[in-house]
Amino acid sequence: MTFKRTRCPHCKGKLEGAQRIHPHCIDAYADAQAAKADRARARAARMAAKVEKAETRKRREALKRIPDLIKEAQTAFNAWVRARDAAQPCISCDSPPPDLSQLHAGRDAGHYRSTGSASHLRFHPDNCHAQCVKCNKWGAGRAVDYRIRLVRRIGLERVEALENENVTHKWQRTELTEIRDTYRAKTKELKRGKP
Ligand SMILES: [Zn+2]
Ligand SMILES: [Zn+2]
Numbered sequence: 001m002t003f004k005r006t007r008c009p010h011c012k013g014k015l016e017g018a019q020r021i022h023p024h025c026i027d028a029y030a031d032a033q034a035a036k037a038d039r040a041r042a043r044a045a046r047m048a049a050k051v052e053k054a055e056t057r058k059r060r061e062a063l064k065r066i067p068d069l070i071k072e073a074q075t076a077f078n079a080w081v082r083a084r085d086a087a088q089p090c091i092s093c094d095s096p097p098p099d100l101s102q103l104h105a106g107r108d109a110g111h112y113r114s115t116g117s118a119s120h121l122r123f124h125p126d127n128c129h130a131q132c133v134k135c136n137k138w139g140a141g142r143a144v145d146y147r148i149r150l151v152r153r154i155g156l157e158r159v160e161a162l163e164n165e166n167v168t169h170k171w172q173r174t175e176l177t178e179i180r181d182t183y184r185a186k187t188k189e190l191k192r193g194k195p
Contacts, residue, residue: 061177069176070122076183077123078109083190085130091153092135092145108136112146113162120169123179126158 008015008022010029015022021029064072089096091110098106110131115122122128129150135142151159 066171066173066176069173069180070171073171073176073180073183074115074122076180076187078128080183080187080190081109081125081128082107082130083187084125088130088153090132090135091129091149092131092138092142094149095132097130106133107131108133110136110146112143112150112159118166119171120167121162121165123183124162124165126154127162129153 005020006015007013008019008025010021010025010032013022085091085107086097090107091112107130109128111118111122111128113121113127118127129146131142131146135145147159
């Protein structure tokens, strides 16, 4: 089926007689069509790359073992603890934060009850606080000092709640990825809030 075209597809100007395009518009029209096709191809390629990337990510995520996911979630959680406590002194020796502009300078996220013996509390915000690297290395040796300041910071009731919480927990994949992603987002938010 043919139709009578009255407007030039390129410049939208009026056509004469049986013209389907102005002769002087042919080249420009062809160029414009080619450019349009190029853009469409590029867009399709970008979409395909995006889908591919998401699938690769999904496959990689599926291959991760629970210990890998615990590690990733712990890294994210600890980074958040350091950001949360950026203005706080060390939880076990009271030395001031190194430099407020450098959130992570020289500090660890130190657990009150260790991740080894109390894995169920490894992501508990009350159980983890910014600590000098030195104090963190002392480990159990600094536990008494840690407790004194922990009581000061969160109150005896919450410290005792931590001490009495002994129901072990088997971390699941979905929990771990959720913890990881949540704390990554929370850290970003905290840092955005800082001048
Ligand atoms: Zn034209
Ligand atoms: Zn310290």
